[in-house]
Amino acid sequence: MAKKSRKSTGHRGTLAPQETGVSVWQHMARQAAARIAPDFLAWFQEAGGHPDAAGGYLEVVVAIVAGKGGRVGFDKATEFTADGVGMALERISDAVGDQLPKLVEGFHLFVDFLDQTGLWSGTREDFAAVHAMVSNEETCMLAGPFFRIPQLSEAEVRQELAKTKLVGQVQALLEWVGTGKTVTNSGALRLPDLEAAAACVGVAVRSHKLRPDPGENTIPGLEIPGLAEVPEDVLYVRTMKDIPLLQMLWLQLVDEGTVLLEGSRAVPGEGALALADPDSEGFVQACRLFISGFLDRWLEDVMARGPLGEETGHLLVSVFGNGTTEIPMAVDAILSLEPDAGAEIIDLTKAAQDAALLQLRQLAEYGLLAIDSHIVVPPALIDCFVAAFETDYKLDVEYPQGNLGIAAPVELKSVFHLKISLAGARPPVWRRFLVRSDTTFQELHHVIQASFSWNDLHLHEFRFGGRHGKTIGPLLEDELFMGGADLDEARVELSEVLAKRGDKMTYTYDFGAGWEHDITLEGRQAPRPGQELPLYITGKGEAPFED
Numbered sequence: 018m019a020k021k022s023r024k025s026t027g028h029r030g031t032l033a034p035q036e037t038g039v040s041v042w043q044h045m046a047r048q049a050a051a052r053i054a055p056d057f058l059a060w061f062q063e064a065g066g067h068p069d070a071a072g073g074y075l076e077v078v079v080a081i082v083a084g085k086g087g088r089v090g091f092d093k094a095t096e097f098t099a100d101g102v103g104m105a106l107e108r109i110s111d112a113v114g115d116q117l118p119k120l121v122e123g124f125h126l127f128v129d130f131l132d133q134t135g136l137w138s139g140t141r142e143d144f145a146a147v148h149a150m151v152s153n154e155e156t157c158m159l160a161g162p163f164f165r166i167p168q169l170s171e172a173e174v175r176q177e178l179a180k181t182k183l184v185g186q187v188q189a190l191l192e193w194v195g196t197g198k199t200v201t202n203s204g205a206l207r208l209p210d211l212e213a214a215a216a217c218v219g220v221a222v223r224s225h226k227l228r229p230d231p232g233e234n235t236i237p238g239l240e241i242p243g244l245a246e247v248p249e250d251v252l253y254v255r256t257m258k259d260i261p262l263l264q265m266l267w268l269q270l271v272d273e274g275t276v277l278l279e280g281s282r283a284v285p286g287e288g289a290l291a292l293a294d295p296d297s298e299g300f301v302q303a304c305r306l307f308i309s310g311f312l313d314r315w316l317e318d319v320m321a322r323g324p325l326g327e328e329t330g331h332l333l334v335s336v337f338g339n340g341t342t343e344i345p346m347a348v349d350a351i352l353s354l355e356p357d358a359g360a361e362i363i364d365l366t367k368a369a370q371d372a373a374l375l376q377l378r379q380l381a382e383y384g385l386l387a388i389d390s391h392i393v394v395p396p397a398l399i400d401c402f403v404a405a406f407e408t409d410y411k412l413d414v415e416y417p418q419g420n421l422g423i424a425a426p427v428e429l430k431s432v433f434h435l436k437i438s439l440a441g442a443r444p445p446v447w448r449r450f451l452v453r454s455d456t457t458f459q460e461l462h463h464v465i466q467a468s469f470s471w472n473d474l475h476l477h478e479f480r481f482g483g484r485h486g487k488t489i490g491p492l493l494e495d496e497l498f499m500g501g502a503d504l505d506e507a508r509v510e511l512s513e514v515l516a517k518r519g520d521k522m523t524y525t526y527d528f529g530a531g532w533e534h535d536i537t538l539e540g541r542q543a544p545r546p547g548q549e550l551p552l553y554i555t556g557k558g559e560a561p562f563e564d
């Protein structure tokens with residue numbers, strides 16, 4: 018059977034008209050790129066790119082394919098080798114000059130497209146080699162966005178959190194869960210429950226089994242009862258994955274233990290009561306934990322969309338930072354290549370800007386941003402953004418002086434909410450857990466070892482006060498070995514070093530490997546009756562292998 022011809026999409030995001038006098042290699046390359054252009058355009062738009070920008074990326078592909086010359090596969094835009102790409106880049110480097118890094122970035126996006134859509138026709142070995150060649154994690158990195166956390170009382174924070182739309186949606190979802198719901202083997206919500214669950218987060222869905230036939234309900238007097246009442250924008254779904262917001266909220270609730278999976282049942286966890294009740298003592302901390310985890314998961318999803326996603330993600334973090342200051346970024350600045358007064362934008366493409374604005378409006382719909390002429394982070398939510406992005410993006414954070422309102426003066430035997438992150442890890446590696454404030458650093462060391470699945474085979478130390486501050490560690494029999502620690506970890510408690518939310522220190526394990534971790538006090542709460550501590554909450558990434 019002959020293949021069906023693909024009709025033109027009519028978008029401008031296609032290849033420019035072919036010029037006369039081109040080489041045979043350019044002619045073949047343009048034909049190869051044209052064959053795959055419709056698929057690339059569809060993928061590019063789905064990832065948030067503007068159709069007008071897609072043509073520029075396809076011209077990059079033409080340049081690379083033409084640059085391969087007469088090598089094997091010169092007439093294909095779906096398979097490449099590292100040698101072929103290297104030769105092509107060498108041939109065109111003089112012509113493109115200082116635009117070569119941008120060209121490589123564009124080709125990186127195209128290679129990801131081939132892989133994600135299954136159109137890559139070369140070997141996996143060649144793909145790995147080509148991808149490694151064009152990957153560049155430093156592209157468009159924004160250096161240390163600045164965030165300012167304001168001085169707020171606990172009452173102010175509690176009131177604003179209670180009014181946040183996303184919090185209300187989560188509370189509705191927890192109320193729907195009640196004492197428990199039956200879930201699939203993978204822990205997802207079942208199809209019969211999706212309509213009610215999605216309604217909790219403001220999404221109208223129906224089972225795909227109830228999708229009406231286009232020819233039904235058209236004969237007067239023979240209408241199907243109830244069909245006319247179905248909203249036109251209803252989403253027909255097969256699984257929870259078809260409802261992105263519901264899936265993201267559900268996974269976050271499960272990951273942080275607010276919802277527990279027990280066999281085929283999902284039941285409320287320890288934090289469910291605090292999150293559901295704005296008057297509860299743990300409400301503020303529960304909201305902060307959930308929102309920061311949600312933001313982290315949300316941005317991770319944005320960043321997973323190839324080079325375009327990475328560029329968009331870095332822009333978003335910069336916008337968030339400006340949204341905490343007196344000079345928030347103007348919406349118009351996102352739509353132009355000219356940075357606003359308070360923005361730190363480096364070589365951003367139009368496609369990334371369009372995608373960023375789409376994502377910002379999505380967060381505003383959740384109540385996590387305020388967007389009018391400028392983009393502002395609500396003051397009560399700023400610390401949630403900081404908790405989500407501080408470690409991975411090395412944020413420059415200004416904390417308010419003195420008591421932070423949420424964290425009253427620290428008393429012994431209160432509960433500390435700690436986050437420990439492996440510095441420089443890509444992808445990020447971190448853990449969150451609760452410990453008593455009177456936990457010794459020796460005990461904290463064992464908690465960290467357990468959370469990273471290590472076996473305490475190497476030396477370690479804690480350090481506070483910066484590089485030239487004091488160290489806390491075990492007292493060695495030979496105190497001259499490695500210089501010895503300044504303070505005995507068995508005698509120093511956390512509350513003697515960490516005094517307020519935002520306080521930091523470092524933990525180094527395996528001096529040979531140099532695994533340095535950032536420890537941040539994210540908050541404190543009163544101990545609950547019967548609460549077993551320490552308590553692991555959630556984490557991300559696999560710890561490095563311990564030899």
